[in-house]
Amino acid sequence: MGEKILMKGAEAVGEAAIRAGCRFFFGYPITPQNEAPAYMARRMPEVGGTFLQAESEVAAINMLYGCSAAGKRVITTSSSPGISLMSEGISYSAGSELPMVIVNVVRGGPGLGDIAPSQGDYFQAVKGGGHGDYHLIVLAPSTVQENVDLMKIAFDLADKYRNPVMVLSDGLLGQMMEAIELPDYIDPNSFPHKDWAADGMQGKRKKNLINSFDLLPEGLEKMNKKMWQKYIQAEREEVRFEEIEVGDADYIFVAYGTVARIIKTVIKSMREKGHKVGLLRPITLWPFPTKKLQELANKPNVKLLLDIEMSFGQMIEDVKLAVGCLKPVYFYGRQGGMVPEPIEVEEQMTKLIKEAK
């Protein structure tokens, strides 16, 4: 630790992955994350790793599938339309219980959309994207430093649960430069060998099968239930969030990623004006900090919650599920790649506070 440098978000993701012991990158160009594969193309040969530009996102995710099946730490970075193309492979990877890290630098959508920051892929990341009964573990950084810090956690969680992990970033976090502190290198040879990997029997064991398939419903239900148990464990053990000034707050913002960062500015300004506002920032979007939200909503002094997103409102469904009828939940959002200004967010909350009084 201690090495402090100025780095672009997308490149920091790449460096952090290498330092987390990842030596394999497969991807396909798409804006606004092209700095990440370009960085990996330069860096991977320096550390004896593999960088390969695939012919499509469809191929890229399946290269991850094969690489992970061989027992390696592997990553891809992409952006919204690319993630749509990868969704088939993500479903297969979840079904075959293959650990991998997928970074989505979210841009405006739907369709071709634009290349500006957005949070329109929350549903895709958290509620599925691909077909079938599965979850991704979804991490949402809100600073370049957090891009770095969450990378090791993402790989560790992927390995712990044998499940794909998605880092849900956005165009702003990918493009912005910040001073960051990089962690030490982890030696990829220091990880325990994955005894389930299809890396050749080498005379040491019987056949390993990487598979999401069973024609018999009884058999598939068994596989599904095994995954379900992992998800229950993840919901119990892996929830992460940040609380900003929620201790005495009467009015609570809920936001993640870039928006949460903006709200930190809003809180400072509103606190100076005497408003007791705070922020709950989910870091894991799945598993979602449901209990924490319930706990906050149950506090007698808390009057309302205001969910802010760069979408029509996607995370708010999970906020409402958690809060139920305990307290009113309001929404404000910008779409199409527009990033809310602190002043407009402050206006929304100020209006709600006036109405509540």
Next chain:
Amino acid sequence: MEQLTHRPTPLSDTPNTYCPGCTHGVIHRLVAEVIEEMDLLQKAVIVVPVGCSTLAVNYFSFDSVQAAHGRAPAVATGLKRSLPDNLILTYQGDGDLASIGTAEMVHSAIRGENISIIFVNNGIYGMTGGQMAPTSLLGWKTETSPYGRTVEANGYPIRVCEMLSQLNGPALLVRTEVVTIPGINKTKNYIKKAFTAQMKKMGFSLVEILSTCPTNWGMTPVDSLKRVKEETMKYYPLGEFKMAEGL
């Protein structure tokens, strides 16, 4: 008493459930015999496709990875880049390889990816119940070409080996058959050459094997063998389209 034959150890003892007259059983055995003879059992990883031969997840006794429809060459790429000294092969039908997986097949060949593809071409979708494939011959009546395949509607059947032979990446491209005894013997030899090419890191190898589908062709197994000889082999000439020096 002298034992004349045995089950090659790369085959599991699970009885296969392929249809009577299907040639998958023969081809599985050839792959297994070659792996045994080349002593590659402990190094082999097979990528199993979507189609009838998805069932192969149960039939080989060595490491197996089941891939999404058409994506086997990409999965094999990920495996091979991670395990450069292992034998990585895919086993794909014509719907999987020549239709939905065209891009993955072509680009792994372009890269000269050091993998071996066993491409089983019977000109029809088997597992889904007899739909037209890009390899179905003109005039063939299938579930989705009930009046016969026409050039106007569907174009001409794709000749994979000829198409890939324009590329520099492949070390071996051959078309063979398993409907005659000499054909079966030749096929085994080609599979051996393909695996040799890979282990010598010479580049991409693909063995296209003309085969049958009695069930979806609506024919007896014997008539199916005849059809390959009289129809399929006329449109898909057997031969070596690429054979790198030293193979």
